[in-house]
Amino acid sequence: MNEIAFLPIAAEILLLGGAVLILMAAVTLNLGPRTWAIIAGTTLGLSFLVAWVQWWRIDDVGSQIHYTGDFLRTPMVVMDYFSVFGGGLVIAAGGIALLGGWRLVGSLEKRGAEYVALVLLAVAGLHIMVISANLILMFIGLETASIALYVVAGFTRDRPDSDEAAIKYFLLGSFASALFLYGIALTYAATGSTSIYGPTGIVAFFAERAITEPGVLLIGIALMIVGLGFKVSAAPFHQWAPDVYQGAPGAAVPLMASGVKIAGFAAMARVLTVAFDASISDWAQVISALAALSVVVGTLFAIAQSDFKRMLAYSGVAHAGFMLTALVAGQSGVPGLWFYLGTYAFQLIGTFIIASIISGAAGGASPLDSYRGLAKRSPVLAGALAVLMLAMGGIPLTAGFVGKVGVFAAAIDAGYLWLAIVGLVSAVAGLFFYLRLIVLAYFNDPDPALADEPITAPRSSRLALAVCVSFTFLFGVLPWPLLNLTSEALPL
Amino acid sequence: MNLILATGFLVSRCEGSRVTLADYLPIGMMLVFGIGFATVIMWLSWRIAPNNPTPEKLAPYECGIVPLQEPVQRFPVKFYIVAMLFVIFDVELVFLFAWAVRFESFGWAGIGAMGIFVILLLETLVYVWKRGALDWNVARRGRNRRIVVDSLEDAA
Numbered sequence: 042m043n044e045i046a047f048l049p050i051a052a053e054i055l056l057l058g059g060a061v062l063i064l065m066a067a068v069t070l071n072l073g074p075r076t077w078a079i080i081a082g083t084t085l086g087l088s089f090l091v092a093w094v095q096w097w098r099i100d101d102v103g104s105q106i107h108y109t110g111d112f113l114r115t116p117m118v119v120m121d122y123f124s125v126f127g128g129g130l131v132i133a134a135g136g137i138a139l140l141g142g143w144r145l146v147g148s149l150e151k152r153g154a155e156y157v158a159l160v161l162l163a164v165a166g167l168h169i170m171v172i173s174a175n176l177i178l179m180f181i182g183l184e185t186a187s188i189a190l191y192v193v194a195g196f197t198r199d200r201p202d203s204d205e206a207a208i209k210y211f212l213l214g215s216f217a218s219a220l221f222l223y224g225i226a227l228t229y230a231a232t233g234s235t236s237i238y239g240p241t242g243i244v245a246f247f248a249e250r251a252i253t254e255p256g257v258l259l260i261g262i263a264l265m266i267v268g269l270g271f272k273v274s275a276a277p278f279h280q281w282a283p284d285v286y287q288g289a290p291g292a293a294v295p296l297m298a299s300g301v302k303i304a305g306f307a308a309m310a311r312v313l314t315v316a317f318d319a320s321i322s323d324w325a326q327v328i329s330a331l332a333a334l335s336v337v338v339g340t341l342f343a344i345a346q347s348d349f350k351r352m353l354a355y356s357g358v359a360h361a362g363f364m365l366t367a368l369v370a371g372q373s374g375v376p377g378l379w380f381y382l383g384t385y386a387f388q389l390i391g392t393f394i395i396a397s398i399i400s401g402a403a404g405g406a407s408p409l410d411s412y413r414g415l416a417k418r419s420p421v422l423a424g425a426l427a428v429l430m431l432a433m434g435g436i437p438l439t440a441g442f443v444g445k446v447g448v449f450a451a452a453i454d455a456g457y458l459w460l461a462i463v464g465l466v467s468a469v470a471g472l473f474f475y476l477r478l479i480v481l482a483y484f485n486d487p488d489p490a491l492a493d494e495p496i497t498a499p500r501s502s503r504l505a506l507a508v509c510v511s512f513t514f515l516f517g518v519l520p521w522p523l524l525n526l527t528s529e530a531l532p533l
Numbered sequence: 534m535n536l537i538l539a540t541g542f543l544v545s546r547c548e549g550s551r552v553t554l555a556d557y558l559p560i561g562m563m564l565v566f567g568i569g570f571a572t573v574i575m576w577l578s579w580r581i582a583p584n585n586p587t588p589e590k591l592a593p594y595e596c597g598i599v600p601l602q603e604p605v606q607r608f609p610v611k612f613y614i615v616a617m618l619f620v621i622f623d624v625e626l627v628f629l630f631a632w633a634v635r636f637e638s639f640g641w642a643g644i645g646a647m648g649i650f651v652i653l654l655l656e657t658l659v660y661v662w663k664r665g666a667l668d669w670n671v672a673r674r675g676r677n678r679r680i681v682v683d684s685l686e687d688a689a
Contacts, residue, residue, distance in 0.1 A: 057653075061653070061656050064656065064660050065656065065659070065660070068660055068663035069663065151664075
């Protein structure tokens with residue numbers, strides 16, 4: 042047996058240990074939410090610290106591929122700037138999402154421990170997706186995260202729409218996972234490997250020979266794009282998103298929406314721009330079609346929504362399209378993708394935290410009318426909402442603007458001017474529903490029944506929201522630190 | 534027979550450095566045997582059995598008694614929990630077997646790895662035990678459950 046390198050998988054070990062500790066503390070010692078919070082916070086904090094240590098380690102000794110077995114045949118985990126940046130992003134998003142939705146844990150009583158443990162396990166699964174150098178390991182990470190999130194989606198048992206959300210997410214998600222797995226199988230049939238790196242990996246395979254009859258390989262790539270496209274809710278695989286975001290317990294949605302998008306796009310970037318870099322001319326057209334469809338469909342459907350969470354879900358489809366726009370440029374689009382993903386994830390978490398404050402931590406539907414006159418009921422919340430909406434719309438001085446510039450620049454450099462134009466037109470059209478929220482909040486009078494009812498936000502939600510809003514504003518005014526970081530975070 | 538074929542297949546796969554189409558011969562033979570066996574049995578039962586149908590015999594549940602109740606009933610969810618627990622520990626055993634046949638060559642590292650695996654599963658057991666999943670008091674929970682599907686007698 043070879044020595045086991047613990048540093049690349051330290052975050053998973055910590056998260057798994059934290060989840061086990063929380064479950065055990067809850068049932069054997071009868072410890073309450075305060076203890077769970079301490080354990081979860083320590084775990085996530087240490088995991089984030091591990092990301093820094095990994096970054097320094099790569100600075101010292103360079104990127105590393107870690108194998109399993111004696112013959113250096115099967116790379117499993119890769120430690121490069123890409124995986125460290127993505128992993129840190131997943132952990133940060135998971136931590137802030139958990140903090141913002143902590144009120145849900147208190148209302149669940151004993152089952153709260155399960156919720157916290159499931160969130161930690163989901164973050165571990167998403168982290169595996171980002172760091173894996175093997176398609177099968179990537180699938181295992183995807184399933185770990187997905188199964189945990191299926192359960193979280195149905196955690197509020199007394200609401201039928203929560204059950205509906207869970208069963209829809211489960212059935213459609215399993216189907217997408219199966220497609221992804223079938224894509225891996227066909228890729229294996231075409232290239233003889235499920236590893237991306239290594240002497241017998243897919244990259245080495247393409248370096249050595251050209252495939253003359255790429256039929257099987259193309260179907261494999263297509264199926265993997267479908268599977269991951271479902272997870273990041275890119276059109277036309279997005280139909281589950283509105284129902285799930287609306288039905289799932291409000292405080293759990295931030296992680297479901299942002300974490301899966303981060304890991305899904307990281308996996309997509311790793312698979313497409315590294316493993317199948319040689320056949321970029323084949324998949325870039327598919328990705329560009331998906332991107333164009335996503336931005337148009339997402340924007341058009343978001344305009345028609347009367348529920349805030351459904352609107353955010355469809356705007357998420359449009360944002361997935363913007364991120365796919367960066368992906369058509371191959372590896373040179375990865376920094377743009379990272380910046381967009383890193384800033385959008387926190388905008389999304391922030392807006393869903395606001396939604397969970399307005400319509401309850403366990404609540405589902407969040408009609409737009411309940412945001413009428415928000416500025417009079419809670420000026421701070423309305424201000425945060427305004428900043429986040431402007432950022433999602435891509436107004437200058439917010440991080441959303443810088444992100445969109447990077448994405449469109451990458452697409453234009455790669456020769457996809459038409460895609461950038463489609464994206465720009467959709468972004469302008471999208472301003473309509475983002476600004477409508479601001480108009481509702483500032484220039485309308487609140488519903489008389491709600492006008493006197495104060496909005497109570499726990500300290501945890503306010504803290505998480507403050508982090509999200511300040512990130513959005515800070516990286517909009519001073520994007521250079523993050524831009525430098527993302528330009529380094531390239532896959533091996 | 535399948536086991537023998539599968540073993541033969543594995544041996545031939547391990548010995549040769551290159552896989553040729555001949556290595557897949559056992560699978561092909563198994564396929565032919567399987568389809569052939571099923572076909573012969575079905576042909577025999579069709580050929581030998583006397584064909585003398587009555588309405589009772591053509592009923593979906595032909596066992597002599599006219600069905601009184603729809604089979605779609607509510608089961609206590611306990612059965613599923615117990616079934617899931619069974620599957621968890623069944624799968625654990627499968628992994629333990631694979632490790633046990635080679636456990637000397639794996640050494641202490643193998644014992645450590647299996648230890649982590651077993652402890653994680655034991656932790657699951659402790660958790661579900663403490664949460665009451667093994668508490669088989671169906672009557673206490675199910676007493677007030679109403680019957681969803683009326684019996685056919687009542688309907689008639």
